[in-house]
Amino acid sequence: MDVTVAWYLTLGAVLFTLGAVGLLVRRNPLVMFMCVELMLNAVNLTFVSLGDALGDLGGQVSVFFVLVVAAAEVVVGLGIIVAIMRRRSGATVDDLSVLRG
Amino acid sequence: MFAQAETVATPEVLWWALVPLLVLAGAAVLLLTVASLVRRLPEWLPAAWTIVAGLAVLVSVVPLWNEVQDDGARSFLAGAVGIDGSTLFVTALLAVAVVATALLSRAYLTREDLPGVELYVLLLLSAAGGVVMASANDLIVLFLGLELLSIAVYVMAALHLRRIQSQEAALKYFVLGAFASAFLLYGIALVYGATGATGLARIAGYLSTTILLEDGMLMAGFGLLLVGLGFKVAAVPFHAWAPDVYQGAPTPVVAWMAAGVKAAGFAALLRVFVLTFGSWSGEWQPAVWGLAILTVLGGSVVAVVQTDVKRMLAYSSIAHAGFLLVGVQAASDRGTAAVLTYLGVYTLLACGSFAVVTVVGGAGDDRHGIDAYRGLGARRPWLAGAFAVLLLGQAGVPFTAGFVAKFGVIAAATEGHSYALAGIAMVSAAVAAFVYLRILVALYMEDRHLEDDDEAGAVEVDPAPWGPRIVITVSVALVLVLGVVPGPLVDLAKDAVPVLVGG
């Protein structure tokens, strides 16, 4: 069986969808962050496999930047969660409903 | 083996063209370092520092503008960064928004008794991200600019330590923003896969010369990019975060979100869609058309039923995003110029309006119900008058700058034969006028209501500190002047049409 680039792209798409659905379905902020990470890493996989298929280094270099951005994003998210959790432990996103129209 | 490594050709850097970015980022880094090392900073220093940095950027844009007008657009850093008229136009808008936000923040932080070097540092960093977006000539650079802009704003939204709403707003903004970033990034990856490049010039060249037999990946990339950028500029149906975040975040930060983030977001939309994917405009125009209709209608209609002025302005900012999308949909030079004009006017309107909201919000930043505005016309005639002018400007009443802006995008749409879109935009402008009318009625016609109330019910508005006062005065004056003499701004926007230079 030949593993072509399409397989990696499909895997990336599946992981991305899992992350996106997870983000919409789950209510624990930490799990939601994991879903964001899953989405970003699915994109990384896509970048690497496309870069490999095109014979271009750009795809792999992009992954470096995405990784760093993802780390920065998660740190900021954790900071916000810690700020909220300090007041209400065990908060889920549904508990956060002060803001209403 | 390493000793034999050959020398790699290193890219050229046009340092002079990077001056606005370097000023903003350098000012942020210096301010943070000084604040960490010096025991006690005078309270006025961070705000003054930020304002000086913003003004320095404004000044530095002028020679760059002349250079670009004379010698044409440039690209450098191996084609990753470009500088053209639209870059400088948006950079100037961001600088104006930075100065206005800094003026508002100083008054706000003092009133709320909040510590505040961080707000200014983040504001400068966020503006630097916006400049990167406006000058990006590569999709990855665009992504980096977007993230620099957004991550700083997530933190800014959470900065009111004692309001749980502020942190809640930050979490919502963060989760949806990260979601949008992931979509945008996936879009970039797919476009890269379809065209083999992330550089905008190379993508544009590839798309205009190549006939793709299978364009599924490219179409998916377009769609995901549109979703990602649509989230950032709060286009319906990706707008869900905007009202909550605008309501919860500190008001000066909201001014920045409305003015700065939107300007940078549309600069990116113009660069990516109109400029880079221009030769494929037939494919993405219908999507933007639908998005524009949903956004103008959705924003205007939902704004009517709000009772919180901050939410109302949030929905009206969504409607403004819709009008801007109408200009993007035209995919022409005229449309681009109209969008840039609109952005210029909207920056003024947003800064001025949220300056008034900052003042009326009072200590604690929670008097944003429409009740707080009842009878303001009698008690604070100048403040109410200024707000009235700004609201009429947002409604697009003739002889205010808002009319010029709305006229520009609708004219661009009719020129592109999108008559239905232009018609719907005009209808929803009329609907949106009701929103502003409601606030105006509260300002001027409901003062009897107050006398019935006891002392506790009557909301007293503190006198405006000089920071918001400057912002309100300048924005009102400019809105009126540009309403009568729109020529300078329109001409600038016409000269600011973006150009792609290969690298």
Add this chain to the structure above:
Amino acid sequence: MLGQYLPVVALLVLAALFAALSFVASRLLAPRRPHDRKLAPYECGIIPSRETPERFPVRFYLVAMIFIVFDIEIIFFYPWAVAHRGIGLFGLVAVLIFSVAVFESFVYLIGNGALEWGPIAEVRQAVSRRFGSEVVRPGVRQVGLEGRDAGNPTIEGGP
């Protein structure tokens, strides 16, 4: 050669088996007659109506966050270290600019006491030494104290 580890492996297996068997045996043999009283969280006293607030050790999170940021910055040094001869002065300048930005955030962390580890009383002293009592900045020192005593960001000790 690996044979000398056999007793250890045997012991591991035995321990796992013993634990598993104990659980299974207890499940099978123990009499189970549940009723309301037994199922209540406490046999006496008031049934809690909501969860008690947990202790929330912010410092651990803080260290984790700082670690993530500084850990990932290394990613840009590896390519440079491999290629630095090739890209020469340009690469050096680029890495220096990058390092200044990273180092500057380090200065901010130190300046705000993010890496001070110890009883809160000492930290509080450090806060007032640095910033005076009326100027309070966000940073670790307030983290965890904020909100417990609303309106007054400086911390009182015990009663």
